[in-house]
Amino acid sequence: MSAPVTALFRPRTLNDALKMRAEQPGATVMAGGTDVMVYIESGTLKPTAILDLWGCSGLRWQQSITGGQFHGAGLTCTDVLRSGQSHPLLEAAAATVGAVQIQNRATLGGNICNASPAGDTLPVWLALKAEFEVASVRGRRRIPAASFWQGYKKIDLRPDELFLGILIPPLFGHTHFRKVGTRLAQSISKVVFAGRYNPGVDACLAFGAVGPTPMRCLKAETALVAGAAVDDVVQLVREEIAPIDDIRSTAVYRRQVAGNIVRRWLTSL
Amino acid sequence: MSIGTSPPRRDGLEKLSGRALYADDFRPDGLLYGATVRSDRAHAKILSIERDPAFDWSDVTVVTAKDLPGPNIVTLMTDDQPILADGITRHVTEPIALVAAPTRERALAAANAVKITYEDLPSLFDPLLAEGHDVRIYGDDNVFKRLHIQHGVRTDTTSHLIRGRYRTGLQEQLYIEPQSMIASPRADGGFTVRGSMQCPYYVDRAVKRMLGHDRLNVVQAVTGGGFGGKEEYPSMLACHVVLLAQATGRPVKITYGRGEDLRATTKRHPAIIDLATLVSPEGELLELHARLWMDGGAYHTLSTVVLSRAILHVGGPYRCPFFDLEGTVVATNTPPNGAFRGFGAPQAQWAMERHMDRIARELGIDPLELRWRNLYREGDVTATGQALQDPGAFAVLRAAEAAAAAPVVRKTVRPGVENAELREGRGIAMAWHGCGFTGNGEAKIRGKVALEVRGSEVAVLSSSTDIGQGTETIFPMIVADTLGISMDRVFNTEHDTGIVPDSGPTVASRTAMVVGGTCEKAAQQLLGRLRKEHGEGDFDSLLQRWRAADRGLLRVEETYEVDASVVWDPETYQGDAYPTFGWSCVIVDLRVDVDTGEVIYDRVVTATDVGKALSPVLAEGQIEGGTLQALGWATAEEVVLDARGCMRNDRLTNYIIPTALDAPEFVTALVEIPFAGGPFGAKGIGEIPMDAPAAAVAQAIERAVGARLDSLPMTPERVLAAMEIR
Numbered sequence: 003m004s005a006p007v008t009a010l011f012r013p014r015t016l017n018d019a020l021k022m023r024a025e026q027p028g029a030t031v032m033a034g035g036t037d038v039m040v041y042i043e044s045g046t047l048k049p050t051a052i053l054d055l056w057g058c059s060g061l062r063w064q065q066s067i068t069g070g071q072f073h074g075a076g077l078t079c080t081d082v083l084r085s086g087q088s089h090p091l092l093e094a095a096a097a098t099v100g101a102v103q104i105q106n107r108a109t110l111g112g113n114i115c116n117a118s119p120a121g122d123t124l125p126v127w128l129a130l131k132a133e134f135e136v137a138s139v140r141g142r143r144r145i146p147a148a149s150f151w152q153g154y155k156k157i158d159l160r161p162d163e164l165f166l167g168i169l170i171p172p173l174f175g176h177t178h179f180r181k182v183g184t185r186l187a188q189s190i191s192k193v194v195f196a197g198r199y200n201p202g203v204d205a206c207l208a209f210g211a212v213g214p215t216p217m218r219c220l221k222a223e224t225a226l227v228a229g230a231a232v233d234d235v236v237q238l239v240r241e242e243i244a245p246i247d248d249i250r251s252t253a254v255y256r257r258q259v260a261g262n263i264v265r266r267w268l269t270s271l
Numbered sequence: 272m273s274i275g276t277s278p279p280r281r282d283g284l285e286k287l288s289g290r291a292l293y294a295d296d297f298r299p300d301g302l303l304y305g306a307t308v309r310s311d312r313a314h315a316k317i318l319s320i321e322r323d324p325a326f327d328w329s330d331v332t333v334v335t336a337k338d339l340p341g342p343n344i345v346t347l348m349t350d351d352q353p354i355l356a357d358g359i360t361r362h363v364t365e366p367i368a369l370v371a372a373p374t375r376e377r378a379l380a381a382a383n384a385v386k387i388t389y390e391d392l393p394s395l396f397d398p399l400l401a402e403g404h405d406v407r408i409y410g411d412d413n414v415f416k417r418l419h420i421q422h423g424v425r426t427d428t429t430s431h432l433i434r435g436r437y438r439t440g441l442q443e444q445l446y447i448e449p450q451s452m453i454a455s456p457r458a459d460g461g462f463t464v465r466g467s468m469q470c471p472y473y474v475d476r477a478v479k480r481m482l483g484h485d486r487l488n489v490v491q492a493v494t495g496g497g498f499g500g501k502e503e504y505p506s507m508l509a510c511h512v513v514l515l516a517q518a519t520g521r522p523v524k525i526t527y528g529r530g531e532d533l534r535a536t537t538k539r540h541p542a543i544i545d546l547a548t549l550v551s552p553e554g555e556l557l558e559l560h561a562r563l564w565m566d567g568g569a570y571h572t573l574s575t576v577v578l579s580r581a582i583l584h585v586g587g588p589y590r591c592p593f594f595d596l597e598g599t600v601v602a603t604n605t606p607p608n609g610a611f612r613g614f615g616a617p618q619a620q621w622a623m624e625r626h627m628d629r630i631a632r633e634l635g636i637d638p639l640e641l642r643w644r645n646l647y648r649e650g651d652v653t654a655t656g657q658a659l660q661d662p663g664a665f666a667v668l669r670a671a672e673a674a675a676a677a678p679v680v681r682k683t684v685r686p687g688v689e690n691a692e693l694r695e696g697r698g699i700a701m702a703w704h705g706c707g708f709t710g711n712g713e714a715k716i717r718g719k720v721a722l723e724v725r726g727s728e729v730a731v732l733s734s735s736t737d738i739g740q741g742t743e744t745i746f747p748m749i750v751a752d753t754l755g756i757s758m759d760r761v762f763n764t765e766h767d768t769g770i771v772p773d774s775g776p777t778v779a780s781r782t783a784m785v786v787g788g789t790c791e792k793a794a795q796q797l798l799g800r801l802r803k804e805h806g807e808g809d810f811d812s813l814l815q816r817w818r819a820a821d822r823g824l825l826r827v828e829e830t831y832e833v834d835a836s837v838v839w840d841p842e843t844y845q846g847d848a849y850p851t852f853g854w855s856c857v858i859v860d861l862r863v864d865v866d867t868g869e870v871i872y873d874r875v876v877t878a879t880d881v882g883k884a885l886s887p888v889l890a891e892g893q894i895e896g897g898t899l900q901a902l903g904w905a906t907a908e909e910v911v912l913d914a915r916g917c918m919r920n921d922r923l924t925n926y927i928i929p930t931a932l933d934a935p936e937f938v939t940a941l942v943e944i945p946f947a948g949g950p951f952g953a954k955g956i957g958e959i960p961m962d963a964p965a966a967a968v969a970q971a972i973e974r975a976v977g978a979r980l981d982s983l984p985m986t987p988e989r990v991l992a993a994m995e996i997r
Contacts, residue, residue, distance in 0.1 A: 006376075040924075044530065044922070101930070101932075178690075180688065182867050182869070182987075184907065184925075184927045185907060185927055185929060185930055185932070185933045186930060186932035186933045187930040187931070187932040187933070188923070188924070188930055189927075190924055190925070192987075249911045249919050249920040249925050250920075250925060251988060252988055254988075254992075255868075255987070255988040255991060255992075258991060259866065259867050259991070262865075262866035262867065263866060263867075265866075266690055266691065266692070266866050267690065270690040
């Protein structure tokens with residue numbers, strides 16, 4: 003059951019968007035609508051005002067800039083797959099989101115700000131040590147991906163701020179993405195993993211759907227870089243993650259599978 | 272001749288182009304929207320039903336059990352299920368009150384503003400504890416039905432005793448179109464009901480009994496799938512919209528949202544099946560003892576006949592000199608379970624096929640070889656004493672083996688699993704399925720079909736609905752070929768109980784075989800009548816002579832008559848359980864990811880004895896769709912209940928059915944062993960695709976990774992836990 007939406011704001015420019023956001027801090031921000039529409043239908047979200055960024059220019063671009071590669075928040079999964087310019091980890095994640103219809107509407111910024119622990123692209127940003135750029139009429143700031151998700155569905159975004167995009171720094175190493183879903187399309191992750199390993203230098207083992215937020219396994223990463231045996235790294239991964247039983251899967255399964263994925267990847271290098 | 276060819280389906284273009292009108296597309300003038308106030312308790316006394324005083328009720332009508340014009344009973348098999356709960360609720364989601372309002376949103380808000388107070392009663396959820404439990408849900412002992420069949424001669428030779436317990440869970444039919452129904456007042460004080468349904472006359476009978484008069488007609492709207500889920504449930508929904516239309520004097524529509532549909536409507540009966548067999552050292556079955564329990568939920572619905580079909584199929588397509596089969600279906604405080612494609616037979620045969628694998632394992636015999644040794648042969652006698660004629664078991668096994676000899680083309684694995692370790696496995700399973708109603712069902716129904724000549728066209732009047740399986744195409748083909756005219760000149764009328772005779776319900780794999788057969792006889796009767804009056808000639812020349820003689824409306828009605836040689840004793844369950852049986856063999860090739868327990872289906876070969884493929888494309892569609900539905904039951908679909916017995920995963924994102932991407936390559940062999948009692952030799956094929964695949968999957972998983980699973984569904988969680996590898 004949904005209350006009527008009484009106001010719809012559709013800014014054409016980023017400046018307008020930021021102004022509206024400042025004036026309407028209670029409005030629900032929507033991009034592709036692939037989450038918002040579902041929440042409204044199911045009654046879990048009852049917005050009275052919506053700030054629709056779908057037609058807003060200045061959010062849907064991708065470019066190499068100083069310090070790395072920038073992805074606008076409004077890029078859809080399909081944009082990422084078509085451009086051929088994105089990091090392979092991101093491409094792999096984008097290809098597993100929903101199905102083609104969802105990929106055509108679902109945006110990178112939407113996935114990040116919806117902040118579902120099971121969001122398919124979220125571990126990618128952790129593995130790539132991305133920075134998020136947000137803005138308000140007061141100015142811009144950058145937040146490391148690792149500190150953006152503060153708790154279950156809780157993000158470091160103030161009521162007058164909009165999410166602008168993602169900066170991926172140049173990084174090296176082997177990478178691996180794996181989503182364990184429920185089926186081959188229209189699937190929500192039971193476990194999702196993005197890993198990057200630069201032997202002797204650094205490693206990121208990032209998971210989704212195994213805790214209240216997307217998370218890295220810092221102890222396992224340290225052990226890996228220090229040259230620990232794969233079995234020990236796997237053991238640390240299983241200790242660090244905090245999965246639960248829910249309607250999609252079990253904690254036992256998630257823990258076992260998370261370790262198996264890491265073992266399979268590291269032993270295949 | 273159209274039979275044996277695959278003309279485009281009659282309803283195809285309208286459905287593809289979006290022009291087809293489903294129930295929710297109808298918006299008659301003055302339409303009100305209904306919504307249902309449901310119980311949120313598993314078992315409770317209803318103390319009060321009150322309207323929230325803060326809510327604006329000015330344009331809302333509320334109906335409760337007190338407003339019923341007639342008996343508070345959803346008429347079906349037994350009189351236990353109320354149209355609206357009165358004084359007590361026996362399961363969560365049970366309807367307690369109804370509201371009607373000018374918009375859907377207002378109706379839903381009003382339903383939320385009806386406040387129920389309860390006094391909780393102890394509730395019962397475990398079917399194995401239900402019989403004689405202190406919590407009384409049905410009758411004296413919570414037993415809806417117990418059936419026992421014993422037949423044959425016990426063995427006195429040396430043999431192995433092999434026992435096992437097998438389980439299956441709830442499954443949702445998941446028709447694409449949710450339940451939807453509209454009632455409109457008629458000028459004569461009666462009502463027209465239009466909606467999504469399989470069985471217009473079930474609805475007709477239920478509503479007429481509630482109303483206490485006959486001023487009612489029921490019309491099937493284009494229906495987006497049923498699979499049994501629209502066999503009995505629409506009777507309740509139709510009673511609801513008629514109640515609201517009567518209270519308001521206006522047309523009222525209720526269309527369930529997906530979540531409500533999933534939470535409230537019927538599912539496949541869960542089953543627990545214990546099998547014990549005595550087997551010779553060579554693997555011949557000597558005795559089969561079965562003890563089967565089914566969970567019927569809080570009301571009877573069709574549980575007795577679901578149980579009956581389960582017991583009659585539990586032996587699988589295998590000969591055995593002695594059968595001792597007992598089944599019990601009990602009540603629990605969960606939403607009622609009901610009809611679902613296969614109707615008990617898939618649960619029972621899952622158990623028997625897994626048991627055959629267990630026998631093979633324990634005796635060290637190849638599972639395929641074990642099946643070869645035990646399949647029914649000509650003249651073998653079933654558990655009901657029925658001597659089988661032309662059993663197709665060997666034919667489908669040979670056809671499936673031949674089709675499976677071609678190499679499997681493995682699909683490209685998906686991104687991210689390039690480095691996965693995928694282990695291959697092949698599994699084989701077999702099934703039989705009784706076509707049409709059990710025992711004397713058809714003799715009781717005496718289903719009717721009428722044909723009417725309208726201009727140069729012939730109208731087929733039946734209550735057999737098209738729920739996706741092809742009735743609108745098949746009946747015209749049968750009639751046209753029998754009359755010797757083009758099928759373009761034959762069409763089904765709307766399925767309106769005000770016009771069409773009662774052909775029986777659209778269930779039990781009976782539509783093509785039984786009602787289609789009646790169509791054929793009706794066409795023969797039509798020709799016979801013309802020939803009697805006007806001598807020899809083809810249909811058109813005879814029709815010309817009929818017209819020239821100014822003989823008026825040309826109409827015939829035909830009734831299905833059961834062959835007098837068919838004998839059935841409903842007391843002892845001995846005799847001819849079914850007019851004929853379909854047979855199937857399924858060979859699954861899959862891979863299991865050893866890190867995740869996920870199953871990737873590569874190829875499913877099926878060989879099915881269909882009697883005669885009236886339209887091969889439609890037959891293949893039925894079989895492939897049913898097989899995919901069975902694969903979902905095998906490894907994906909799990910209904911998760913909360914502590915009140917309410918479905919928690921009530922969305923399509925978390926009740927997981929296979930998508931097109933999950934579908935394997937299908938190789939679908941149609942075997943045609945004609946049945947003399949069916950039109951052009953056709954047998955029923957609607958349900959048999961559901962029977963064998965899950966067991967073939969289980970065997971393939973066992974071969975691939977050593978995981979032995981005897982419970983459905985075999986989710987990745989369960990596969991991984993059962994794997995011996997790590």
